[in-house]
Amino acid sequence: MSVFTPLERTDLEPFLARYGRGRLLAFQGIAAGSENSNFFVSLERGEYVLTLVERGPVADLPFFIELLDVLHEAELPVPYALRDGSGEALRSLAGKPALLQPRLPGRHVAEPGTAHCAQVGALLARLHRATQGRVLERRSDRGLDWMLEAGPGLLDTLGTAPRALLDEALAEIRALKAQILALPRANLHADLFRDNVLFEGSTLTGVIDFYNACAGPMLYDLAIAVNDWCSHADGALDRPRAQALLAAYAAQRRFTPAEAELWDAMLRIACVRFWLSRLIAARAHAGQAVLIHDPAEFERRLAARRASPSLPLPFAL
Incomplete structure (x- = not known):
């Protein structure tokens, strides 16, 4: 499974509490990633994706956050970084830059028409x-x-x-x-x-x-x-x-x-x-x-x- 940095519930609960979206119900690593560690996270107030950025300079992360904000404002169906109670979008977890984003509905199409x-x-x-x-x-x-x-x-x-x-x-x-x-x-x-x-x-x-x-x-x-x-x-x-x-x-x-x-x-x-x-x-x-x-x-x-x-x-x- 392509989770380069494993996480435990004890790692996640204090990190997620600052978003004010309820208790952690469940989480699991996502196997499809090949560069970053991604997790599906279920909270009382919704479904989310947590990403630990494993590759690339930390200095680029504000670019990704701003770009996704621009695309979200243009009403494109993209995941944008949620802010915690202090207004922070980019945080750190397990020594890695971390972003929490809404989980978008749908699934991948293997054989497109x-x-x-x-x-x-x-x-x-x-x-x-x-x-x-x-x-x-x-x-x-x-x-x-x-x-x-x-x-x-x-x-x-x-x-x-x-x-x-x-x-x-x-x-x-x-x-x-x-x-x-x-x-x-x-x-x-x-x-x-x-x-x-x-x-x-x-x-x-x-x-x-x-x-x-x-x-x-x-x-x-x-x-x-x-x-x-x-x-x-x-x-x-x-x-x-x-x-x-x-x-x-x-x-x-x-x-x-x-x-x-x-x-x-x-x-x-x-x-x-x-x-x-x-x-x-x-x-x-x-x-x-x-x-x-x-x-x-x-x-x-x-x-x-x-x-x-x-x-x-x-x-x-």
Whole structure:
């Protein structure tokens, strides 16, 4: 189970008492996390999620709190940090930064259809529009520079074919970096996978896990979402699902010519980001009771994106 810092009831009760939401009824660790420790917490006045932040500098946490406040005020279904009786949103528990947030309704969809993908596209466009006019600055710690620094060190760990695939991808990032950084920007979720979106029936009810959120090109966020929501098991793009997601997004925010030109490359670059991070995590946590996502999933997706063009962006100016 991916709880890096176990907690006991004696740890939780005094911490939660300051929120004034009643006695602790029950709690359990959440197995799905791969970077932070998360717990479902039942109090007399509702259901919540407690997060102990395990990765990333503490200095970034006010950014996440402010971003979620902005998105909550824009009426997006996101978890926002609750304040305790002293007005504090960011606290400490077991020596780790800790946040308590409302638990959103719904569950993850393992096999999304076109209707699910359309709602994801519309939600992502709303998120970008909510922050495009006033971007909250945070540089990603898994951005282009990180890929160019981390990638070469992994080449010797790969076989001949994946090594060539990664080498070509890194060369493409170097060549296109300036153009990518010039694309229209907003705040990004940067990890909008199926396990970070909740549905009740066919209705999207929540988006969670903003701990990779940053400022950057909106097209990159879209590519991350399409790669996860619209891929077959062999890595190939599911064109009907991708078309539904892109059309719903474009209905709320028009794409620019520069975005249309870089779309195929951005899909490949988004594959590189998660291939590398999964390779690193698999090595770091080998043999541990930690959820490790399969790096080969994004190797297959990258190979598929290089082998054939994707759908063009709809309604590009």
